[in-house]
Amino acid sequence: MDDLQLLDWQTRALAAAGKRQDWERIQQLDSDIAASLVSMHGREISDQKREAMRTLQQVHSYVHQMVRHKRDELSKEMLQQRNQREGALSYAVFMDQEEGQVVNE
Numbered sequence: 001m002d003d004l005q006l007l008d009w010q011t012r013a014l015a016a017a018g019k020r021q022d023w024e025r026i027q028q029l030d031s032d033i034a035a036s037l038v039s040m041h042g043r044e045i046s047d048q049k050r051e052a053m054r055t056l057q058q059v060h061s062y063v064h065q066m067v068r069h070k071r072d073e074l075s076k077e078m079l080q081q082r083n084q085r086e087g088a089l090s091y092a093v094f095m096d097q098e099e100g101q102v103v104n105e
Contacts, residue, residue, distance in 0.1 A: 003043075006036055007052035011059050018063035021070065026063060033060070 001009070010033050017025040033056065045053070 003036075003040055004046075004049050004052055007049065007056050011052070011056045012034065014056070014063055015059050018059075018066055023065075023067070024065065029059075 008099070009030060014029050015027065017029060037053075
């Protein structure tokens with residue numbers, strides 16, 4: 001597979017992984033893309049290849065924006081659940097204390 005085909009394949013694979021929210025695949029593709037770009041260093045870049053790299057960069061940016069958004073959503077949900085759990089625990093402790101006072105009176 002030549003560089004142009006590889007860039008095209010990586011772009012499509014990254015877009016598909018982003019659409020499926022396949023975080024492990026995105027991470028693997030990130031590593032593969034980095035290795036490919038390093039291996040291309042010093043070689044002549046045709047206009048077609050430059051355009052393919054630009055397209056890959058745009059897709060990469062978009063997918064990582066989605067990943068950051070999803071991470072922020074999950075962080076917010078986890079904080080909300082922790083707050084709800086702490087509230088429920090506080091309520092349960094309060095109720096236990098109230099029941100203990102009623103029994104002792």
